[in-house]
Amino acid sequence: MKEIEKTLENKNVRPTAMRILIYKYMAEKKITFALTDIENAFIKADRTTLYRTLKTFEENGIVHQIDDGTGTTKYALCELGCNCEIEQDLHLHFHCSNCNETVCLTEHKIPHINLPDGYIAEDANLVLKGICEKCSGQ
Amino acid sequence: MKEIEKTLENKNVRPTAMRILIYKYMAEKKITFALTDIENAFIKADRTTLYRTLKTFEENGIVHQIDDGTGTTKYALCELGCNCEIEQDLHLHFHCSNCNETVCLTEHKIPHINLPDGYIAEDANLVLKGICEKCSGQ
DNA sequence: AGAACCAATGCAACGGAAGTGCATTTATTG
DNA sequence: CAATAAATGCACTTCCGTTGCATTGGTTCT
Numbered sequence: 001m002k003e004i005e006k007t008l009e010n011k012n013v014r015p016t017a018m019r020i021l022i023y024k025y026m027a028e029k030k031i032t033f034a035l036t037d038i039e040n041a042f043i044k045a046d047r048t049t050l051y052r053t054l055k056t057f058e059e060n061g062i063v064h065q066i067d068d069g070t071g072t073t074k075y076a077l078c079e080l081g082c083n084c085e086i087e088q089d090l091h092l093h094f095h096c097s098n099c100n101e102t103v104c105l106t107e108h109k110i111p112h113i114n115l116p117d118g119y120i121a122e123d124a125n126l127v128l129k130g131i132c133e134k135c136s137g138q
Numbered sequence: 139m140k141e142i143e144k145t146l147e148n149k150n151v152r153p154t155a156m157r158i159l160i161y162k163y164m165a166e167k168k169i170t171f172a173l174t175d176i177e178n179a180f181i182k183a184d185r186t187t188l189y190r191t192l193k194t195f196e197e198n199g200i201v202h203q204i205d206d207g208t209g210t211t212k213y214a215l216c217e218l219g220c221n222c223e224i225e226q227d228l229h230l231h232f233h234c235s236n237c238n239e240t241v242c243l244t245e246h247k248i249p250h251i252n253l254p255d256g257y258i259a260e261d262a263n264l265v266l267k268g269i270c271e272k273c274s275g276q
Numbered sequence: 277a278g279a280a281c282c283a284a285t286g287c288a289a290c291g292g293a294a295g296t297g298c299a300t301t302t303a304t305t306g
Numbered sequence: 307c308a309a310t311a312a313a314t315g316c317a318c319t320t321c322c323g324t325t326g327c328a329t330t331g332g333t334t335c336t
Binding site for chain 1 (some may be wrong): 196207209230232235240245246248249251252253254255256257258259260261262263264265266267268269270271272274
Binding site for chain 2 (some may be wrong): 312313314315316322323
């Protein structure tokens with residue numbers, strides 16, 4: 001419990017009750033979350049608060065944003081070694097078309113791509129879609 | 139002109155005036171288009187018509203949809219050899235953060251990725267972001 | 277402790293984009 | 307020309323992200 005407080009403080013985020021709860025919630029499950037997911041988990045709290053909490057978390061390197069192609073932004077806790085504050089941590093994401101969950105495959109980095117002359121890449125997003133391990137039954 | 143009609147007919151899409159115009163418009167510029175772009179180019183036409191035209195085009199393998207991470211869906215004409223009807227043509231896309239345009243890099247296919255056990259990939263989306271050749275001045 | 281201050285939260289509302297139902301027009305076929 | 311089907315236009319809804327402003331709650335300073 002105190003650990004979460006410290007984690008937040010280390011990232012210069014004041015550990016309010018709400019923030020601790022949200023952090024805890026995200027830490028328990030290993031998947032990514034849409035704002036709506038968090039909303040459904042914390043019906044007492046206001047959408048705006050949750051929205052701004054995620055935003056604050058993101059700005060301070062606690063979570064990173066994921067565009068998995070579903071049209072709704074997902075968020076995931078950054079791993080310990082995640083350096084998405086300084087530069088993009090270009091791991092890839094997997095979206096399961098069965099359970100609709102998106103996971104970070106932090107071990108799998110996006111391979112380097114040779115672009116045509118004149119193109120300068122600064123960021124990359126790779127999302128694989130299919131069936132996740134839970135749903136494939138393996 | 140007649141060529142476009144034939145192209146549409148070959149794809150089982152009835153070549154109405156509107157559709158020919160939209161096809162022509164997309165064929166002239168080599169970039170990708172959001173619904174809003176088309177809307178601005180055809181102020182006389184209704185949004186729904188344009189929306190459904192693009193949808194029809196997509197269902198019949200005339201255009202393919204692109205999720206470039208901007209939050210708005212883009213469309214691009216399929217190339218001659220594009221087989222996105224049968225299976226995904228997994229070329230990558232480049233989004234320029236300067237001019238805000240997204241282009242298809244049809245020559246650049248998404249490299250194969252080894253996934254952890256249990257994950258079955260059926261589709262992939264790779265978007266690189268940065269500065270395009272036009273904007274980098276090269 | 278009380279006052280002053282700032283950050284966090286809640287409420288209301290806006291705006292963009294995707295999508296749908298239904299009426300109307302246009303084209304196609306018999 | 308009539309009957310039918312497809313295409314277009316209009317109105318409206320929903321979803322998500324976002325912002326402005328009032329209110330609450332916690333910190334700090336005297």
